[in-house]
Amino acid sequence: MSEKPVRARHATISDVARTAGVSRQTVSNVINAPQTVRAETRARVEAAIEQLRYRPNASARRLRTRRSATIAIRAEEQAGGVSGTIYDRFLHALAMEAGHRGRRILLFAAEDASHEIQQYRSLSYGDDVDALVLTGTSHTDARIDWLVDHRVPFVSFGRPWSRPRLDDPLVPWVDVDGAAGVRLATEHLWDRGCRRIAFAGWPSPSGTGDDRRSGWEQAMRRRGWAEDGLVALRADAPEDIGAAARAVSRLIDGLGPDAPDAFVCASDTLALGTLLGGGRGHPVIGFDDTPVAASQGFSSVAQPLDHVARAVLDLVDSLTAPEEDAGAGDPAARHVLLAPRLVVRDEAAPTASRLWS
Amino acid sequence: MSEKPVRARHATISDVARTAGVSRQTVSNVINAPQTVRAETRARVEAAIEQLRYRPNASARRLRTRRSATIAIRAEEQAGGVSGTIYDRFLHALAMEAGHRGRRILLFAAEDASHEIQQYRSLSYGDDVDALVLTGTSHTDARIDWLVDHRVPFVSFGRPWSRPRLDDPLVPWVDVDGAAGVRLATEHLWDRGCRRIAFAGWPSPSGTGDDRRSGWEQAMRRRGWAEDGLVALRADAPEDIGAAARAVSRLIDGLGPDAPDAFVCASDTLALGTLLGGGRGHPVIGFDDTPVAASQGFSSVAQPLDHVARAVLDLVDSLTAPEEDAGAGDPAARHVLLAPRLVVRDEAAPTASRLWS
Structure with a gap:
């Protein structure tokens, strides 16, 4: 890394820095994290790199640092x-x-x-x-x-x-609190006056699916619903629009006059199926806020x-x-x-x- | 790469090969292309790698070959x-x-x-x-x-x-012949007896979109349709379900008794919009064969x-x-x-x- 008075066979990072009138760190930043360098400086360094045909060798760099990043x-x-x-x-x-x-x-x-x-x-x-x-x-x-x-x-x-x-x-993990999202959706519908809020979810056991369903169960229980009432309001289907439509259609038919007045779903796929399966006249809330939710105009829980x-x-x-x-x-x-x-x-x-x- | 009689500080690929009773090439294959090695041999080599704590250094390897693969x-x-x-x-x-x-x-x-x-x-x-x-x-x-x-x-x-x-x-490029796909779809509908086959596509200029539309134009022209007739059967919309639904709805309303009897679309998004915009009673063919096409039951052109x-x-x-x-x-x-x-x-x-x- 010492500065050489004569031009080496291959240009070094110091040559580039000298030509561009910046520090070696700035040259390194242009190569490794260009967004951290001002556009004008970047352009000058890039011009010097091209002029000197400087080629930092990534493999050598990685070998030196023992870190591939x-x-x-x-x-x-x-x-x-x-x-x-x-x-x-x-x-x-x-x-x-x-x-x-x-x-x-x-x-x-x-x-x-x-x-x-x-x-x-x-x-x-x-x-x-x-x-x-x-x-x-x-x-x-x-x-x-x-x-x-x-x-x-x-x-x-x-x-x-x-x-x-x-x-x-x-x-170590990062996750999105699905239960909290579905609870939020259920409470939102309750506040709008819905009372027989159904849940369309994936069959158990499903880590993510069971977590999301638990948010609906919590919200409904707090508002007086008992276990057997909730079981009757559940439609289970795999992640497939047609299967969800059929499950929701069966749920509605089976409940007759006690049919749901709103639906919360474990995914936008299930929400689209719910709309197609007879949920259309009622509020339906999906999960994931996909382009389908936006274009169909239904609410959805968004992951950050x-x-x-x-x-x-x-x-x-x-x-x-x-x-x-x-x-x-x-x-x-x-x-x-x-x-x-x-x-x-x-x-x-x-x-x-x-x-x- | 010479074989050393005494155990080096770090195990080499030769050590692993000797321990596992295979060639150095086989050890290299287990590391770089494991699917090419029989499961039994692979297990033996992997056991030797773990036993000797062999760690080939990828950066050194790349430096040697000047190729990062x-x-x-x-x-x-x-x-x-x-x-x-x-x-x-x-x-x-x-x-x-x-x-x-x-x-x-x-x-x-x-x-x-x-x-x-x-x-x-x-x-x-x-x-x-x-x-x-x-x-x-x-x-x-x-x-x-x-x-x-x-x-x-x-x-x-x-x-x-x-x-x-x-x-x-x-x-150098690879592409899928969109014109051929849409021509195929149009001819399929014609053979089923459809005559006023509309096209829902993206606004020009669009390389991919214009290419796909040209397949519909070719098929229709060969069957006697003139330019102005085709212009009247075109609905243009961006890649958005709602926008496509509105464009197709306008097309149908504008044509009155001459409304299309089938639809070919530049994408499954446009096909879903076409179904929602009034195309539901007629055959609709999309492009890309997405899960939405499968679950809605419409035909679609599939890219290989x-x-x-x-x-x-x-x-x-x-x-x-x-x-x-x-x-x-x-x-x-x-x-x-x-x-x-x-x-x-x-x-x-x-x-x-x-x-x-």
């Missing part, structure tokens, strides 16, 4: 419903936030959970990544056990439903995905900090539960719904 | 409609196929096109990637000019609509995304081959136009549509 995440397969866009949006938010922090996202695909673990093994052997980010946690999730056993740094978006304790400090991405990367930073005192620090800070918000649309006169009737 | 792609922002899943599915297919070839996908985000170019610059300075994969080409696309000018290896999924010539050998991913990676391989004779070879092989197929669903009695009426 890369986090790996699996490319999720397309979900059946309309809520698959959530993973998309999270991935985009994660890539954007990682870029701001000078980190890279390595994307890999896996045929199933055991292939995914195989990929973890290969990635962690190779020192290619600093940490893994998990999505799609479930009750039968061998991945987290493997990662904990092999001491591979990771952060989960989604609570580790497969583990005996959700507050295990060895399993930018916030999730920042929290995931904060945890990655803390796990991979060079001087980290592992085991110390506040274990509770390793579990971040974020509040969703309700995006209210005018259930009385949704634009597109009028086109349906 | 990594391709970079931008994380696309969520589209407004239901067809955003196409990018998702392509990304998944690309990651899966890249894994089979021992290549990695580096995902980055960008706020806009100029930020994307900024990222290209940073990625190519750093020697971090072998090639870039572009998506979302348009008529106003500065990215391709930049990549060509800076001799950065890239492959585009989507034709380079912004360039004067689509057959420029400096711009696995095939696209393979073709993109074939081009990446040919661009980054060490002994490549640049400029030679068959330029036509750098442009791959793949045929889509029509997924026919029973337009007479789509399951979910019955629930709407």
